[in-house]
Amino acid sequence: DGGITQSPKYLFRKEGQNVTLSCEQNLNHDAMYWYRQDPGQGLRLIYYSQIVNDFQKGDIAEGYSVSREKKESFPLTVTSAQKNPTAFYLCASSGQGLPNYGYTFGSGTRLTVV
Amino acid sequence: AQSVTQLGSHVSVSEGALVLLRCNYSSSVPPYLFWYVQYPNQGLQLLLKYTSAATLVKGINGFEAEFKKSETSFHLTKPSAHMSDAAEYFCVVSLMEYGNKLVFGAGTILRVKS
Numbered sequence: 560d561g562g563i564t565q566s567p568k569y570l571f572r573k574e575g576q577n578v579t580l581s582c583e584q585n586l587n588h589d590a591m592y593w594y595r596q597d598p599g600q601g602l603r604l605i606y607y608s609q610i611v612n613d614f615q616k617g618d619i620a621e622g623y624s625v626s627r628e629k630k631e632s633f634p635l636t637v638t639s640a641q642k643n644p645t646a647f648y649l650c651a652s653s654g655q656g657l658p659n660y661g662y663t664f665g666s667g668t669r670l671t672v673v
Numbered sequence: 674a675q676s677v678t679q680l681g682s683h684v685s686v687s688e689g690a691l692v693l694l695r696c697n698y699s700s701s702v703p704p705y706l707f708w709y710v711q712y713p714n715q716g717l718q719l720l721l722k723y724t725s726a727a728t729l730v731k732g733i734n735g736f737e738a739e740f741k742k743s744e745t746s747f748h749l750t751k752p753s754a755h756m757s758d759a760a761e762y763f764c765v766v767s768l769m770e771y772g773n774k775l776v777f778g779a780g781t782i783l784r785v786k787s
Contacts, residue, residue, distance in 0.1 A: 563716075592774075599682060601763065601777040602717075649716055661707050661765070662775055664716035 561586045565650050565665035571673050572637070572644065580635045580668045582650035589654065591633035592662065595619060596647040605648075608633055637670065645672050676700065677766045679778035687786045692736075692751040694781050696764030699745065705767035706747045707775070708738055712760045720762075723747060734758070759785045 563584045572578045584591065590609045594602040604617030608627040622641025627633055633652075637644045647669050651662040680695040698704060705724055709717040721732025728740045734757075738749045747764060764778040 565716075594777075599779060601779040603777075604774065607774065647714075651717075661705075661709075661719050661722055661767075662717075664709075664718070666716040667714065669714065 563650055563652055563663055563665035565648075565668050567668060568666070570668055570670045572670060573673060575639045577636055577638050578670065580637070580648055580650075580670070582633045582635065582665060583631055584633075584650075584652045584663075584665075585631060586652055586654075586663060587630070588652035588663070589630070590652060591627070592651045592653075593617075593623075593625065593633070593635045594649045594651065596649060596667075602649065605635065644670055646670060676768060676776045677764050677778040679762075679764050679781050681781055682779065683782045683784065685784040685786060686754045688756055689753050692749070692754045692758065692783065694749040694762050694764075694783065696738075696747045696749065696778060697745055698747065698764075698766050700766065700768055702768075703740075703742060706738075706740060707765040707767070708732065708736070708747075708749050709763045709765055710734075710760050711763065711780075717763065720749070754783075754785045756785050756787065759783055 566581045592607040593605040596602050603619050605623050606625040608614035624636045649667045650665040653662045677698045707722045708720040710720050711717045721730045723730050723740045731737045736751045761780045761782045763780050765775050
């Protein structure tokens, strides 16, 4: 079945460490997105990519980095510059030029700083 | 400017009672509108979407929503709540001025009492 796979489901990070969250999709979607979710704040867009080898900053990109070397993969790195990284991270994808179809979401990664 | 507003961060209903989750949007052009549901520690699942074909939209699990342009609203309803409906619900808009990216409301947590 087609879908989006996020790994790991739970991740613990020490202060000052960089960590990378994986997102893989087999839906042949062009666009991929990373969101951060905090209680009571909905989802906030971190980065998005509409095509391979191209990506744009979202609303809260500081302290994060991404790459899009393959259509299927859009990993997110949470760097030590992100001062408050504890959150639930969601990856999503959509077909290019199809805004009325919405997004398909992965099951999320919960990151905790210890 | 807030593009989508969900009234009430928490809603509590009794099992079998009507569910009404309120959503208003701000846009000069009718957007694409969606409702997503999120169960604890999971990703988001599409409940229903409005794409201008019909103002009353039926979704999964017995939910429906009505687009009212004059009120700029897209409230979600279900005639009879079930315990399994307890989750967080997000009203989402896709706006041309945001490059058709999705903009999320803050979410409403639905509690169903037995």
